[in-house]
Amino acid sequence: MLSEPTVEYAGIPLPEVEIFSHALLSAETTEKVLNALDPIENIRQINMTGESLSKNLNSGPAKGLPNNHSERKVIKVGGRDVELRYQVGAFYIELDVENEEKLNEAVEKIRAACAASMPRGFDLAVGRYSKYRKTLRDYK
Amino acid sequence: MAAYKRQFYPGTTSPAKNRRRVMDPKVKLKKLRDVSMDDVVRIMGHRNPGEDYKSIHPPIQEGKEPDCPIRKLVEPIEGAKKGDRIRYIQFTDSVYFAPISPYQRAWMYLSRYRGIDTGTLSGRQIIEVRERDLEKLAKEMIDNETFDPALTGIRGATVHGHACRLDENGMMFDAWQRYIWDKNKKEVVYVKDQVAVPLDRKISVGKPASMADLKKRTTIFRADGVDMRDDKEVTAYGLRIHKLRTLGGFQPFNVKDV
Numbered sequence: 001m002l003s004e005p006t007v008e009y010a011g012i013p014l015p016e017v018e019i020f021s022h023a024l025l026s027a028e029t030t031e032k033v034l035n036a037l038d039p040i041e042n043i044r045q046i047n048m049t050g051e052s053l054s055k056n057l058n059s060g061p062a063k064g065l066p067n068n069h070s071e072r073k074v075i076k077v078g079g080r081d082v083e084l085r086y087q088v089g090a091f092y093i094e095l096d097v098e099n100e101e102k103l104n105e106a107v108e109k110i111r112a113a114c115a116a117s118m119p120r121g122f123d124l125a126v127g128r129y130s131k132y133r134k135t136l137r138d139y140k
Numbered sequence: 141m142a143a144y145k146r147q148f149y150p151g152t153t154s155p156a157k158n159r160r161r162v163m164d165p166k167v168k169l170k171k172l173r174d175v176s177m178d179d180v181v182r183i184m185g186h187r188n189p190g191e192d193y194k195s196i197h198p199p200i201q202e203g204k205e206p207d208c209p210i211r212k213l214v215e216p217i218e219g220a221k222k223g224d225r226i227r228y229i230q231f232t233d234s235v236y237f238a239p240i241s242p243y244q245r246a247w248m249y250l251s252r253y254r255g256i257d258t259g260t261l262s263g264r265q266i267i268e269v270r271e272r273d274l275e276k277l278a279k280e281m282i283d284n285e286t287f288d289p290a291l292t293g294i295r296g297a298t299v300h301g302h303a304c305r306l307d308e309n310g311m312m313f314d315a316w317q318r319y320i321w322d323k324n325k326k327e328v329v330y331v332k333d334q335v336a337v338p339l340d341r342k343i344s345v346g347k348p349a350s351m352a353d354l355k356k357r358t359t360i361f362r363a364d365g366v367d368m369r370d371d372k373e374v375t376a377y378g379l380r381i382h383k384l385r386t387l388g389g390f391q392p393f394n395v396k397d398v
Contacts, residue, residue, distance in 0.1 A: 024307040051304055051313050060297040060335040061185075067336075069317045087313065089305060120308055 007045040010094070013128045014044065015103055017110055019091040023120035024051060030088045031075040036113035037093065038078040042106045044096040047130065050086035092129050148251075151374040153366045158359045162240060162248045162286060169284040173346040180279045183294055183343060185333035186227040186271065193271050195223035217255035219270020226257075229278045230266040230334065232293040234312040235303050237354040237365060240286040244359045248286070253277060263302030264295065282345065285357060289328035290348035293318065296334035310348060319345070 025033070030048070037046060053072040057065050071087050093110060097103045107126060114122055149159040161167050178189035187193070198204060200221050205211055233241050240248070242265035249258045249267055256277075257268040269277060281287060282294070290311045293301065301313035309321040311328070316336040322329045322344070330343040349357070361368035369375055380398060387395050 022305065024305050024313055026308050029308060051301075051315065053315055057316060057336050058298075062332075062335055062337045065336070065338070067316060069315070070320065071317075087307070 007094075009131070009133050010044065010096075011133050013132050015095050015097065015126055016129050017091075017093040017095065017107055018123075018125045018127065018129055019093065019110070019114055019118075020123040020125070021089050021118060021120065022122055025088045025118070027071045027073050027075055027084050029117065030084060031077065032117040033091065033114060034075070034077040034082070036117045037091075037110065040106060040109045040113065042095050042097050042102060044094040046094075047092040048086065048088045048090070049092070050089040052086055053084075055085075094130075149374075150377045151371045153361075153371040153374070154356060155359050155361050155366050155368075156371055156374055158357060159244055159247075162244060162359060163251045165252045169280075169286065171283050172285055172287075173283055175279065175282050175343065175345055177275065177279055179343045180282060181275060182339055183282075183330055183333050184227070184229055184275070184278060185296075185335060185337055186225075193219075193222065193224050196225050197223040199223050217270060217273050219273040220255060222270075222272070224270040224272055226268050227271045227274050228266050228268045228296070229274060229281070229294065230264055230296050230299065231281070231287075232264045232295045232299045232302050232312070234291040234301070234306070235263075235360065235362075236291060236306055236312075237351065237358045237360060237362070238291040238302075238312075239288050239349075239354065239357050240292075240359050245286070264299045287345075288349050288354065289319070289345045291354070294330075294334045298336070310351075 019033075034046065037043065053069045054067055055072070057063055057067055072084060074081050074083050076082075095103060095106050097106060103126070107124070111124055114124070148163040149156055151157070151159075162169065175183075181187065181189045200216055200223070231242075231245065233239075233245070235241075242260050242263065245265040245267075246258050246260045249256055249265075253269075255269060255273065259266045259268075267274075267277070286292075290306075290309070293299070293312055293314055295314070295316075295318065298316050300315060304313040306312060311319075311321055316332065318332040318334070318336055319328050319330045321327075325344070327344050327347050330339060330345060332338050355365055358365065361371075361374075368378075383398055384395060387398070
């Protein structure tokens with residue numbers, strides 16, 4: 001199913017920071033990381049990926065029963081509710097920066113925030129990992 | 141001529157030695173925990189503990205078998221004698237140094253047990269046996285050294301997780317969370333059966349082993365553990381089979397000195 005992006009495409013390939021965790025994160029740690037990232041300036045959007053957690057069991061004899069996965073819950077980020085549907089393994093942070101200097105500054109802040117909240121370690125890389133303008137599929 | 145002595149696996153490195161160990165039926169595997177038979181039955185979820193075994197045919201002793209030389213030759217296993225249903229247990233083994241991996245499970249099962257049917261997939265291994273024999277086998281497999289509470293899962297469906305990163309407690313990912321980490325006891329506890337039907341009560345399967353211990357016990361070759369290429373004999377054995385299969389497929393006349 002195609003849906004509109006939650007944040008409009010920037011139109012230009014702004015840099016993205018990939019935070020690839022060494023362990024799959026609990027909801028509690030995800031909340032900590034997001035709240036640590038929240039005050040950092042120049043962040044345009046944060047996308048998360050990981051392993052999908054279904055709300056109900058989708059096959060087998062127990063089909064239809066609630067899954068009751070402890071990591072599938074609503075977390076609070078900057079005072080707002082965010083519903084987690086994944087056990088998060090990576091963050092993609094799009095930065096709205098004009099020059100290299102601002103970029104480095106933001107990246108260092110992100111690194112420090114993650115280092116403080118992710119004790120099992122992570123890899124950080126700067127690049128472009130998702131699309132930034134409409135493509136054919138958006139006109140379906 | 142000297143009698144043929146059965147061989148199991150080549151190599152001198154620790155995963156190669158461990159493979160030989162699990163495959164050799166003369167080696168008694170170490171028992172690391174004791175999950176009661178009733179709890180094993182509950183985790184599998186095929187029948188309730190204490191319930192009678194359902195049967196799919198009358199006992200063989202009733203003598204309604206056709207006259208067949210093979211049937212006379214082969215001693216049936218206990219469940220077959222009684223006409224039990226065929227049920228299954230399926231294990232998922234993490235790639236992060238689980239004590240055993242699915243392929244070696246197949247070798248081990250076939251080398252150690254009779255009357256079984258096993259199927260290998262990338263991350264899981266199903267084994268189908270007559271019900272009462274399955275229960276004995278399942279208990280052995282859960283109790284012995286090929287099972288690690290954190291890195292081996294008992295999963296009938298939605299087995300995804302063997303190649304996922306481990307979670308913060310070092311547990312293999314399970315979308316249905318059949319087992320949870322007990323923070324206080326530092327143990328793994330089953331709360332759902334193998335197809336995620338909630339259990340009446342929690343079943344502890346004990347403490348996971350340390351990563352250092354698992355690296356010694358595993359049958360898995362990994363670049364960040366023991367690299368398969370470091371074991372000359374295993375590499376040569378793999379290459380030989382590869383060469384025989386390839387040449388045998390299209391130039392069998394060139395199979396010489398292999």
